[in-house]
Amino acid sequence: DTAVSQTPKYLVTQMGNDKSIKCEQNLGHDTMYWYKQDSKKFLKIMFSYNNKELIINETVPNRFSPKSPDKAHLNLHINSLELGDSAVYFCATSSDGSSGNTIYFGEGSWLTVV
Amino acid sequence: GDSVTQMEGPVTLSEEAFLTINCTYTATGYPSLFWYVQYPGEGLQLLLKATKADDKGSNKGFEATYRKETTSFHLEKGSVQVSDSAVYFCALRGQAGTALIFGKGTTLSVSS
Numbered sequence: 001d002t003a004v005s006q007t008p009k010y011l012v013t014q015m016g017n018d019k020s021i022k023c024e025q026n027l028g029h030d031t032m033y034w035y036k037q038d039s040k041k042f043l044k045i046m047f048s049y050n051n052k053e054l055i056i057n058e059t060v061p062n063r064f065s066p067k068s069p070d071k072a073h074l075n076l077h078i079n080s081l082e083l084g085d086s087a088v089y090f091c092a093t094s095s096d097g098s099s100g101n102t103i104y105f106g107e108g109s110w111l112t113v114v
Numbered sequence: 115g116d117s118v119t120q121m122e123g124p125v126t127l128s129e130e131a132f133l134t135i136n137c138t139y140t141a142t143g144y145p146s147l148f149w150y151v152q153y154p155g156e157g158l159q160l161l162l163k164a165t166k167a168d169d170k171g172s173n174k175g176f177e178a179t180y181r182k183e184t185t186s187f188h189l190e191k192g193s194v195q196v197s198d199s200a201v202y203f204c205a206l207r208g209q210a211g212t213a214l215i216f217g218k219g220t221t222l223s224v225s226s
Binding site: 031035040043050097101102103104108 | 145146148156157159160163165201203207208211213215218219
């Protein structure tokens with residue numbers, strides 16, 4: 001069983017479309033994250049949820065909307081896709097209690113906007 | 115705010131060479147420090163971590179020591195293999211429940 005699973009792994013779509021990326025974790029963790037990795041490999045936090053509540057919301061266009069239906073899921077919906085949204089999106093999870101707790105990452109969703 | 119600076123790559127080495135990837139950080143308080151590795155086409159995997167000053171994290175022959183006095187967490191390996199070719203990320207986490215802050219990543223290429 002994959003601890004943090006994302007779907008789809010690859011997504012090619014046209015500008016202006018709306019798409020979603022789903023994330024599920026079976027680790028029982030309280031906190032889930034979305035990171036964006038750009039073409040230069042730089043990783044930046046986008047959102048963080050703790051027990052379905054939004055905790056971190058970095059400077060991200062409001063075309064991006066995270067949704068957490070329950071503690072095990074955090075989905076990312078993107079409206080009106082732009083070329084600059086092409087990136088790899090990583091879902092991640094961690095348990096609370098210590099800054100030393102490991103954050104576990106999914107395998108990534110490669111989004112290409114054409 | 116908190117930040118991580120790691121050496122720019124790419125780093126190109128021959129098999130069995132010694133590896134050092136420098137990482138320094140800026141943070142308030144006492145963060146936990148991590149090294150993650152990303153193999154081509156894959157996600158991020160935790161390589162090692164250290165949660166307090168003078169702790170040494172180690173895994174798969176890699177090691178890094180949390181140096182509070184120099185705010186550093188340099189990654190080392192005595193003898194690299196071709197299979198170590200990947201992108202290595204240094205990261206910190208200031209408090210429980212907060213996100214990891216990553217350095218820009220260092221690409222390592224090892225040739226036989």
